[in-house]
Amino acid sequence: MIICKGSAMRACQVFLSLIALAAAAPALAQTAPEGAEPLPEAEVTTPLSSPKADPVNVKFVASHISDLPISGDAPSTLRYGGRIDGFIRANASAIGGSSNLTLNLRPEFRWGEDSNGEIGLVPGNTALFRGEGRGKVDLSASLQYKWKNGTTLEVGKMNLLDVSAAIPLIESNGHFGFQNLGIALPPSGVAPNTVTGAMLTLPKGKTLYRLWVFDVDSQYQRSGLEDPFRNGVAFLASATKITSIKGNPGYYTFALVGSSRDDFARDILPSALTPPAQPIGTFGNESGELAVQLSAYQYVARYAEAPGKGWGIIARFQASMGDPTFLDYSGYFGVSGNPRFRPQDRFGAAYFQYSLTDELVEDVAFRLGLEDEQGVELFYTYQFADNHGLTFDLQIDDSAIASRKTGVTVGLRLTSVF
Numbered sequence: 488m489i490i491c492k493g494s495a496m497r498a499c500q501v502f503l504s505l506i507a508l509a510a511a512a513p514a515l516a517q518t519a520p521e522g523a524e525p526l527p528e529a530e531v532t533t534p535l536s537s538p539k540a541d542p543v544n545v546k547f548v549a550s551h552i553s554d555l556p557i558s559g560d561a562p563s564t565l566r567y568g569g570r571i572d573g574f575i576r577a578n579a580s581a582i583g584g585s586s587n588l589t590l591n592l593r594p595e596f597r598w599g600e601d602s603n604g605e606i607g608l609v610p611g612n613t614a615l616f617r618g619e620g621r622g623k624v625d626l627s628a629s630l631q632y633k634w635k636n637g638t639t640l641e642v643g644k645m646n647l648l649d650v651s652a653a654i655p656l657i658e659s660n661g662h663f664g665f666q667n668l669g670i671a672l673p674p675s676g677v678a679p680n681t682v683t684g685a686m687l688t689l690p691k692g693k694t695l696y697r698l699w700v701f702d703v704d705s706q707y708q709r710s711g712l713e714d715p716f717r718n719g720v721a722f723l724a725s726a727t728k729i730t731s732i733k734g735n736p737g738y739y740t741f742a743l744v745g746s747s748r749d750d751f752a753r754d755i756l757p758s759a760l761t762p763p764a765q766p767i768g769t770f771g772n773e774s775g776e777l778a779v780q781l782s783a784y785q786y787v788a789r790y791a792e793a794p795g796k797g798w799g800i801i802a803r804f805q806a807s808m809g810d811p812t813f814l815d816y817s818g819y820f821g822v823s824g825n826p827r828f829r830p831q832d833r834f835g836a837a838y839f840q841y842s843l844t845d846e847l848v849e850d851v852a853f854r855l856g857l858e859d860e861q862g863v864e865l866f867y868t869y870q871f872a873d874n875h876g877l878t879f880d881l882q883i884d885d886s887a888i889a890s891r892k893t894g895v896t897v898g899l900r901l902t903s904v905f
Contacts, residue, residue: 618754760813
């Protein structure tokens with residue numbers, strides 16, 4: 488299917504020109520501004536590490552976001568919303584305890600409106616996305632223990648956007664990087680965005696191992712203690728190999744994710760896609776889920792004059808066993824990183840595709856025609872101050888809803904860290 492045509496093609500060409508300029512302008516190279524902090528490799532290959540300076544570390548990130556559909560069936564309505572997240576890390580050494588133990592608190596608050604659901608099924612605004620009928624405020628809390636060899640065990644309620652923010656080159660969590668959920672935090676159809684459980688991370692040589700065990704139900708606006716594991720237990724097991732090609736690091740991951748669920752994820756699947764009850768409907772009559780994920784994040788260039796900065800290739804693919812998982816396969820590929828002539832800025836361009844499980848498509852076909860959803864996102868972040876950046880975003884989406892035309896949405900995001 489063609490996803491760039493008419494006004495979409497013209498907008499696409501403008502953004503592609505910006506990306507090309509960003510990636511191929513060594514003649515304009517200059518050093519990073521004084522005081523700019525390069526991101527150490529360790530920071531992007533493992534979850535956020537415990538602060539070493541102060542036993543108590545507090546940070547807030549706030550974004551103001553406007554988006555506007557400019558092509559397709561959706562009304563051309565300008566919408567404004569925002570989100571603020573707090574990141575509070577209190578090390579036990581602050582009260583005379585072990586420096587290996589840290590309490591993590593993560594409050595979040597959203598406001599305003601967005602264009603999620605106006606064009607595609609995959610939310611185009613990660614920062615403002617939340618489950619249907621859910622409120623705008625949530626709090627995650629967990630305890631993390633870190634051993635001397637770097638192994639960490641985190642137990643409690645955790646937001647998976649923090650994991651996505653630590654993936655090399657992607658580094659997206661709704662405030663930064665890609666805005667479409669299909670790239671920022673790809674839906675698996677198995678794991679929700681907010682989980683309650685345990686996450687074990689074990690670095691060993693050039694390989695990083697992860698094992699997660701968590702409740703299959705979304706924990707957004709829940710403590711995790713309300714009837715835990717009522718609908719099953721989910722897991723993720725992965726291994727990430729850190730390699731080097733011509734001196735440029737690469738991160739390659741193989742993961743298995745599954746659950747003991749004996750019904751589809753009712754709290755994740757949009758209500759418009761809810762199939763008829765059995766025996767009329769057939770989707771959701773299987774038990775257990777299993778999916779395979781492959782991902783690659785390979786730097787193509789790193790800048791000697793700006794340590795920690797560069798650009799590279801991003802790719803991810805997932806395939807599941809289908810019913811009761813509502814996605815049978817999905818993936819994305821593209822490029823992302825920092826432009827050489829302004830290494831403090833960021834850019835990205837990626838194509839994504841999501842396929843709904845055949846049984847689900849057949850069950851709802853009498854009222855809603857469905858097909859694969861595919862799209863393109865391009866963004867550029869102008870970092871005009873150390874803690875302030877302005878992101879220009881373009882998304883072209885060929886919706887999974889067959890009756891909808893290909894839509895184009897433009898967006899603007901102002902993000903501040905304090």
